[in-house]
Amino acid sequence: SGVGKTKTLRNYMQSNNNVWMITISPSISSLVGCLYELAMELGLTNAPRRKDALARAIRNRLIGTNGLVIIDEADHLKYEALEEFRAIQEYCEVGMVMAGNNKVYTQFTGGRRNEDFARLFSRIGKKRGIHKTKQADVRAIADAWNVNGESERGLMLQISERPGGLRLLSKTLKLATMFSKDQTISEQVLRKAFAELETND
CATH class of the missing domain: 3.40.50.300 (P-loop containing nucleotide triphosphate hydrolases)
Known part of the structure; x- marks a missing residue:
């Protein structure tokens, strides 16, 4: 999922x-x-x-x-x-x-x-399992959110590898924008948002 x-x-x-x-x-x-x-x-x-x-x-x-x-x-x-x-x-x-x-x-x-x-x-034409997020998807999300720093993108990749993958990453990004004073998503606000989401779990 x-x-x-x-x-x-x-x-x-x-x-x-x-x-x-x-x-x-x-x-x-x-x-x-x-x-x-x-x-x-x-x-x-x-x-x-x-x-x-x-x-x-x-x-x-x-x-x-x-x-x-x-x-x-x-x-x-x-x-x-x-x-x-x-x-x-x-x-x-x-x-x-x-x-x-x-x-x-x-x-x-x-x-x-x-x-x-x-x-x-007998009617299954093709079975396709998706067991982890793709890095290209994470990069596309980073581009859409205008996150360009290497450290921020690296952290986004780490978050996407957790259970819930891209869903967790999207929630983290939304929360990060709430923490950011100028709508810039830095590594610091990403970590803060992710930590808060983990606490809620």
């Missing part, structure tokens, strides 16, 4: 046509909940509330679009919802991204590649 998945996915969606993205949470992790969320994202404002009718409306909307459906925080999905998304993807011939923590992949295999989960596992 905290390596920039969600922001990257949102940026991709905003830069391309026929890309729809939903974010799963515990309150919408049921089959009807996540299908309704996708229906809203697809612009089906009068979507039905029954799972069979919902799935049908979604298939009718997606078929022929050659689009991409992104499911963020997919680790919250229940098995029944995963199976429904698999069926939608296959029927409509759209791309589908399941993004989240390491639990996503485990859900597709049932913890192991057993027969019950074969239909899900």
Whole structure:
């Protein structure tokens, strides 16, 4: 978590046509909940509330679009919802991204590649794990915040290697600007902001 998945996915969606993205949470992790969320994202404002009718409306909307459906925080999905998304993807011939923590992949295999989960596992086109932040991302953030000093950038790299990565770094930078009298982000204010965030943890 905290390596920039969600922001990257949102940026991709905003830069391309026929890309729809939903974010799963515990309150919408049921089959009807996540299908309704996708229906809203697809612009089906009068979507039905029954799972069979919902799935049908979604298939009718997606078929022929050659689009991409992104499911963020997919680790919250229940098995029944995963199976429904698999069926939608296959029927409509759209791309589908399941993004989240390491639990996503485990859900597709049932913890192991057993027969019950074969239909899900066999449809994984590409598994991609992001286990740490990239230095290029940290440099891009430093550029965006006008942080040019070597010591400041070095400290930013160190912060980004902590759990929460880029999310922690962004919070540190926001807090640092509050501590800075002239909005300049120095190593001193970065350290002060980071120390305060660590204290809160």
